[in-house]
Amino acid sequence: MKEAFRSIFGTQPHGIWAAPGRVNLIGEHTDYNDGFALPIAIPQTTLIAARRRDDGRLRLHSAQGDGPVHDLALADLVPGAVTTWAAYPAGVVWALREAGHSVGGADLHIDSTVPVGAGLSSSAALECAVAFAYNDLYGLGLSAPTLALLAQRAENGFAGVPCGAMDQLASSCCTAGATLHLDIRAGSHEQVPFAPESEGLRLLIVDTRVKHDLGDGAYAALRAGCERAARLLGVAALRDITPADLPAAGRALPAHLVPLVRHIVTENARVADVVAHLRAGRIAAIGPILSEGHASLRDDYRISCAESDLVVDTVLDAGGLGARQTGGGFGGSVIALVAEDRAAAIGASVTRAFRTAGYREPNLFPVSPARGARRIEREVAET
Ligand code: GLA
Numbered sequence: 001m002k003e004a005f006r007s008i009f010g011t012q013p014h015g016i017w018a019a020p021g022r023v024n025l026i027g028e029h030t031d032y033n034d035g036f037a038l039p040i041a042i043p044q045t046t047l048i049a050a051r052r053r054d055d056g057r058l059r060l061h062s063a064q065g066d067g068p069v070h071d072l073a074l075a076d077l078v079p080g081a082v083t084t085w086a087a088y089p090a091g092v093v094w095a096l097r098e099a100g101h102s103v104g105g106a107d108l109h110i111d112s113t114v115p116v117g118a119g120l121s122s123s124a125a126l127e128c129a130v131a132f133a134y135n136d137l138y139g140l141g142l143s144a145p146t147l148a149l150l151a152q153r154a155e156n157g158f159a160g161v162p163c164g165a166m167d168q169l170a171s172s173c174c175t176a177g178a179t180l181h182l183d184i185r186a187g188s189h190e191q192v193p194f195a196p197e198s199e200g201l202r203l204l205i206v207d208t209r210v211k212h213d214l215g216d217g218a219y220a221a222l223r224a225g226c227e228r229a230a231r232l233l234g235v236a237a238l239r240d241i242t243p244a245d246l247p248a249a250g251r252a253l254p255a256h257l258v259p260l261v262r263h264i265v266t267e268n269a270r271v272a273d274v275v276a277h278l279r280a281g282r283i284a285a286i287g288p289i290l291s292e293g294h295a296s297l298r299d300d301y302r303i304s305c306a307e308s309d310l311v312v313d314t315v316l317d318a319g320g321l322g323a324r325q326t327g328g329g330f331g332g333s334v335i336a337l338v339a340e341d342r343a344a345a346i347g348a349s350v351t352r353a354f355r356t357a358g359y360r361e362p363n364l365f366p367v368s369p370a371r372g373a374r375r376i377e378r379e380v381a382e383t
Contacts, residue, residue, distance in 0.1 A: 002377075005049035005109040008061050008069065013049035013109070014137060019128035019373035020045045021114035022121045022170035023205060023326045023335055025179050025194070025286075026293050027271040029301060031164025032223050033230070033264050034185040034237035036271040039166055040194065040369035041174035042205070046112040046125040047376075050133040053105035058093055060086050063111040074105055079158050088123050091158030092130040095150045096140075098157070103138045115363070117211040119325075119332020123159070124167035127151035132172070132373045144372065145187070148172035162220050163328075174372040181275055185239055192278050194369055199283045201321070202343045203335060206350055207363040208307040210331025219328055222301070226264060229257040238264040259300035266296055287321025287337045294324035294334075303329030307359055311336070311350055318342070318349040 005013045020041040027037030053059070058077075060070040062085065070086045077094045089108060096103045108130065114122040131147040131154075134140065142150070148168040155161045155168070165184060174180045178191035196203050230238050233249055241249055243265055250258050270289050277285045294312050298304035308325040311334040315323040323336040338346050347364045354362050 001047055001049040001109065001111060004063065004111070005051070005107070008109055009051065009059065009107045011051060011107070013051045013107075015050060015133070015375055016377040017048045017050065017129050017133040017136070017373065018045045018376045019125045019132060019171045020174070020370050021125045022167055022174070023203075023333065023367065024166065024170075025335070026267070026274045026290060026324075027166075027182070028267060028293065028297060028326070028329075029164075029222065029226075029303075030239075030264055030267050030271070031166040031182070031184050032162075033226050034239035035264065035268045036184070037166045037182045038179045038192070038271050038274060039170035039174065039182070040179050040367070041170055041372050042114075042120060042367045043370045044112075044114040044120065044125075045370075046110065046114055046122070046129045048129040048133050049109045050137060051107045052137040053107060055105060057105045058090060059105075059107045060089055061109045063109070064116075077158075079160065082158075085126070087159040088126045088154065089130045091154030092127050092134065092151055094158045095154040096131075096134055098153070099150060101138070101140055103134055103140070106134070106137060108133070115207060117332070118207040118209070118363075119327030119329075120205070120207075121167040121171060121327070123155060123161075124151065124171045127154050128168055128171040128373045132375065136375055144172040145169060145189070147373075162223055170372070172373045174369065176371045177369055179278065179369060181271075185237070192275055194278055194283070196283055196337065197340070197368065200340050201283055202338050202340050202366045203368070204338060204343060204347065205363075205365055205367050206311045206315075206334045206336060208305075208311060208331050208334060209360045209362060210305055210307045218303070218330065222260065222303070225257055225260050229253055229261050232257070233261075239268065241265050243269055259302070263296045263300040266300075267293060283337075284321055290322035290324045290335070290337060291316060297325055297329065301329070305331050306357075307331060307354070307362075308334050310353055310357060310359070311362070314350050314353040315346055318346045320346050
């Protein structure tokens with residue numbers, strides 16, 4: 001990273017920061033309903049080599065972008081002004097300034113192993129890496145959750161994606177060996193130990209390679225539907241509806257909103273159930289709950305797709321303990337909880353099923369919960 005930074009910007013970086021992608025174990029689309037989620041950080045990470053500048057310019061280079069350096073004036077950073085990937089880092093600087101932090105420019109070189117469009121939060125990893133770099137470069141002293149919320153503000157207010165806070169909180173606050181139990185309304189989180197290997201299990205990610213795009217309006221429409229349902233039910237957010245309230249809610253709402261509400265209410269309950277099992281050391285017991293979560297996304301929230309359904313069905317037919325599409329929806333990645341000694345056979349079944357269906361070959365890899373965002377230059381082998 002330092003070598004690349006030097007050759008691009010002709011000077012030394014002040015440091016290197018890292019922020020990971022994430023997968024969500026359970027608790028999908030609950031974050032913008034003030035609810036609960038349970039993500040883990042994954043080992044795939046975005047690295048940023050950064051140097052502070054005091055001339056009001058933000059210069060951005062990405063090893064994946066393969067293009068020239070974006071050279072932006074801080075004074076020109078207004079929502080809508082940047083429409084490429086550069087909107088994510090530029091948005092973080094905008095969000096910091098909008099929140100009253102007197103930060104200036106920087107040179108940033110970015111290199112990432114988080115696959116883009118795979119539902120693994122590559123944009124949140126990029127935003128959080130920039131937020132953590134700026135926190136140190138400008139001595140802001142902000143906490144990890146505060147940086148995460150500024151990163152979410154960047155995505156909402158500058159990049160124009162109306163996401164919740166789960167991805168940025170996961171990238172910023174996760175620890176190795178644990179899931180992050182998020183209570184969005186309370187603004188709190190707890191680490192819940194999750195080490196499937198210790199039980200002879202594996203968590204597999206299957207990237208279906210069907211690209212989702214949160215900016216395409218479907219996500220915003222779902223969010224608006226939930227907010228409308230909450231208003232009609234007279235609550236601040238769907239978090240306030242319990243499973244016992246569902247029959248009455250079903251009678252009070254227009255028919256098309258009922259399944260949305262049912263998904264959110266049952267999904268919040270599934271987060272609580274999974275956390276209880278993990279705390280009791282019963283990892284295998286969460287498998288069926290993950291699969292129920294998928295059925296709810298498919299049938300009630302209606303954001304699955306044929307490829308994700310095929311992964312889930314194939315994993316379960318091949319003896320997996322549970323599987324579900326993860327993230328925003330409409331493709332991206334599926335997670336599967338499987339016995340270690342079945343992992344290779346289950347992976348092969350999924351690949352075969354995709355071939356038979358004429359789909360692109362999926363990417364399969366195991367993951368363990370990894371660390372959240374941090375400064376890392378001392379960990380990087382220098383060349
Ligand atoms: C995307 C959003 C998150 C969350 C998930 C669904 O990843 O960025 O805020 O809403 O979808 O759980």
